[in-house]
Amino acid sequence: MASLGRNDRAQFAFPSDEAHPFDFIAERNALCLRAAARNAEDQIVFSRAVASSVTVRYWARVCSASGSHMPIRLGPMPSVDIPAEKFGAFADACAALDPSVGFYQIGELYTSLLPDEYRTRHGIYYTPPQLVTRLLDVVEAQGIDWANARVLDPACGGAAFAAYAAQRMLAANAFLSPEDRLRDLSERLVGFDIDPFATWLAAVFLDVICLPILREANRRIDGMIRLGDTLAQDPNELGHFDLVVGNPPYGKLTLSPGHRQRFSRSLYGHANIYGVFTDLAVTLTKPKGLIGFVTPTSFLGGEYFKNLRDLLVTETTPVHATFVSDREGVFSNVLQETMLTVYRHASLPRGKRRSKNSISLTVETIHPHWNQKVDVESFGVVSAAVEKGAPWILPRSFQQLALVRRLSRMPTRLADYGYRVATGQLVWNRHKAQFRDRRGPDCYPVLWAECIQPDGSFAFRADNRNHRPFIHAEPQQDYLINQEPCVLVQRTTSKEQTRRLVAATVPNSFILDHPGYVVENHVNMLIPTKARCAVSLTVLTRLINSETVDHAFRCISGSVAVSAYELENLPLPELDKLLRCASLTRSATGRRFEEVVRALYHDAR
Numbered sequence: 001m002a003s004l005g006r007n008d009r010a011q012f013a014f015p016s017d018e019a020h021p022f023d024f025i026a027e028r029n030a031l032c033l034r035a036a037a038r039n040a041e042d043q044i045v046f047s048r049a050v051a052s053s054v055t056v057r058y059w060a061r062v063c064s065a066s067g068s069h070m071p072i073r074l075g076p077m078p079s080v081d082i083p084a085e086k087f088g089a090f091a092d093a094c095a096a097l098d099p100s101v102g103f104y105q106i107g108e109l110y111t112s113l114l115p116d117e118y119r120t121r122h123g124i125y126y127t128p129p130q131l132v133t134r135l136l137d138v139v140e141a142q143g144i145d146w147a148n149a150r151v152l153d154p155a156c157g158g159a160a161f162a163a164y165a166a167q168r169m170l171a172a173n174a175f176l177s178p179e180d181r182l183r184d185l186s187e188r189l190v191g192f193d194i195d196p197f198a199t200w201l202a203a204v205f206l207d208v209i210c211l212p213i214l215r216e217a218n219r220r221i222d223g224m225i226r227l228g229d230t231l232a233q234d235p236n237e238l239g240h241f242d243l244v245v246g247n248p249p250y251g252k253l254t255l256s257p258g259h260r261q262r263f264s265r266s267l268y269g270h271a272n273i274y275g276v277f278t279d280l281a282v283t284l285t286k287p288k289g290l291i292g293f294v295t296p297t298s299f300l301g302g303e304y305f306k307n308l309r310d311l312l313v314t315e316t317t318p319v320h321a322t323f324v325s326d327r328e329g330v331f332s333n334v335l336q337e338t339m340l341t342v343y344r345h346a347s348l349p350r351g352k353r354r355s356k357n358s359i360s361l362t363v364e365t366i367h368p369h370w371n372q373k374v375d376v377e378s379f380g381v382v383s384a385a386v387e388k389g390a391p392w393i394l395p396r397s398f399q400q401l402a403l404v405r406r407l408s409r410m411p412t413r414l415a416d417y418g419y420r421v422a423t424g425q426l427v428w429n430r431h432k433a434q435f436r437d438r439r440g441p442d443c444y445p446v447l448w449a450e451c452i453q454p455d456g457s458f459a460f461r462a463d464n465r466n467h468r469p470f471i472h473a474e475p476q477q478d479y480l481i482n483q484e485p486c487v488l489v490q491r492t493t494s495k496e497q498t499r500r501l502v503a504a505t506v507p508n509s510f511i512l513d514h515p516g517y518v519v520e521n522h523v524n525m526l527i528p529t530k531a532r533c534a535v536s537l538t539v540l541t542r543l544i545n546s547e548t549v550d551h552a553f554r555c556i557s558g559s560v561a562v563s564a565y566e567l568e569n570l571p572l573p574e575l576d577k578l579l580r581c582a583s584l585t586r587s588a589t590g591r592r593f594e595e596v597v598r599a600l601y602h603d604a605r
Contacts, residue, residue, distance in 0.1 A: 040115045048076075048197050050087065051110035055204055057091035058106060062208055065095070068215045073207060075200030100129045100164060103205040107158040110201070122195065123249020123273065126158035127294055130374045131324065134366055135340045136164055138320050139243060139292045142342060146172035149188065149242035152284060154230035154277055156191030159202035161246045162225065163209045165189060170213065178216035185210070186221045190238070192230040199227045231259065231280060240286040247294040248277035266308040268389075275299060275308045282315050287347040291316065297323070297337040297558035303565035306389030313386055316343035318361045323396055325367045337495065337558065340366075358385050358408075363394055384408040391556040391569050396495075400551050406601055407552055410571035417540065417575060418533035419526045421564040423491065424519035425480050428466065435468040443470040444481060445514055449490050449522045451504065456545045458488070458504040471518055481516040487526040487541050488519070489567065494560050501553050501562065503544040505537045524564055534575060543572070546597040573600035 052075075059072040090109070094102035107126040111119060119125070140146070146168040153162045166189055173181050191206075193199045203225040207214065214220050253273040260267065266279040274295045281291045299305040312318060320342040360383040367375040379401050384393045385408040395404045414421060426446065428435075436443050445460060448467050453459050462469040473480060490502040503526075506517070519525055526540060535543075543549055549570070557566055572578075581596055588596055 047113035061095035153191040157198035159205040162191040244281040300558035301391035
């Protein structure tokens with residue numbers, strides 16, 4: 001491997017005492033710039049070399065402070081020339097912190113230096129200590145017995161959950177001798193990871209947690225942190241656990257035919273790796289045992305997760321859901337909404353499933369802070385009806401709590417109004433050569449997301465980068481062309497926006513001016529299924545744009561995508577009640593209109 005160049009030996013500046021004690025961002029960014037100058041393979045080696053250097057120094061400082069002379073465990077350290085003193089200040093500062101915070105900072109340094117594509121593909125995002133603590137507090141409140149529980153972390157890179165669990169397991173058996181405590185821990189705690197370097201880091205950090213007992217017993221323990229893919233393990237050999245806990249990787253996964261068959265009960269369409277890990281956790285958990293996972297919120301509403309939701313309500317009891325209030329600043333470079341969820345395995349014979357049409361669980365939101373503290377905002381126990389595979393309706397705020405109770409009793413959907421949902425057919429980067437700036441023969445206007453104005457009006461425009469107003473349709477591309485009126489709904493919005501649902505009606509005048517129009521893939525269409533629907537396009541557009549319907553959508557959506565599936569499952573006012581208010585919903589303005597819609601939801605039986 002190549003050694004570092006002269007520029008890579010620049011002094012690493014650790015924040016002063018007055019600086020934010022956990023703010024290593026400037027230093028990481030400087031290192032990232034140097035790492036990114038290499039090709040991906042060299043950048044991975046560089047990242048591991050830096051993390052190794054820091055970890056070795058960190059271990060020496062922790063051992064010195066505890067009076068231990070135990071050498072650091074051997075591992076796959078890259079042979080790259082990085083002077084240990086280069087990162088001495090960083091390692092020393094981490095060693096002065098609580099171990100959980102210290103090794104989290106080392107893990108963050110390592111992952112921030114990895115190539116973005118590699119990090120994303122392998123799901124290498126370590127869990128902040130305050131989220132680990134909160135999730136373990138919840139499973140403890142649910143009755144986990146740390147003195148006896150058998151615990152599995154199926155994706156233990158960073159060792160956050162394995163180390164924290166070990167800490168609690170050791171404390172619960174403090175009356176045992178050091179030798180017996182180590183033996184007991186090694187028999188009850190297991191963690192897997194597919195990355196040899198991450199496995200070494202996890203084992204070192206677990207050693208840090210156990211260091212006082214290792215010193216007293218005069219030996220270290222092996223076998224708890226294992227290199228391997230948990231999905232490839234034989235469940236019969238692993239046995240069953242009282243607690244399966246962790247932060248499984250996220251992202252689409254291509255499964256072998258054998259694995260697709262094995263996890264078929266929870267799959268629909270594309271497999272997401274965290275969904276597969278959740279299915280595996282159900283298999284590996286003892287009856288009445290607990291599953292505690294940090295995952296994206298996308299499984300709550302997405303169509304690809306409908307079979308997983310069905311599995312969770314028939315083979316487990318969801319008991320606790322914690323929404324993480326902020327997307328940014330929690331997991332580095334991750335903008336997905338995140339939640340902590342705890343399930344209790346049903347005490348049924350293996351292979352049996354129960355019929356269930358409701359969920360009842362404690363719901364809360366937490367607000368993490370830089371000092372590793374969290375503010376907890378509990379909404380209490382929330383009960384909601386659950387149709388087979390349908391989105392789970394859960395509040396994200398106190399304001400939505402009463403609304404959720406009504407939504408679960410509202411059976412009306414868009415189909416009852418005479419509408420179906422479709423996604424725009426045009427994937428722009430597949431048709432680049434066909435775009436035009438002016439109308440011509442066989443050219444059709446393209447409706448992009450920016451055609452839907454924030455105030456709910458329609459404006460034909462193509463303002464964003466790579467957007468052009470017209471497309472030339474080739475033969476056999478009739479499937480791109482629409483000719484009927486419809487309601488457009490933006491397909492990508494975030495929870496930070498004032499409204500998640502932004503809709504506009506395609507005006508009759510626009511349709512009459514053109515032989516047809518093409519809708520781009522980032523737009524959904526609400527299309528009438530009858531020549532004359534009971535609910536007009538204008539009334540439907542106003543309803544979709546209302547504050548109450550926006551809150552209803554937030555209670556079922558788990559991602560930035562406003563999917564057709566979620567729109568189809570959006571609870572709406574009963575048709576006859578809406579029609580009785582039709583004149584008001586057409587003409588009422590401002591707050592009066594919002595009051596009408598709010599009353600329609602309030603009157604739900």
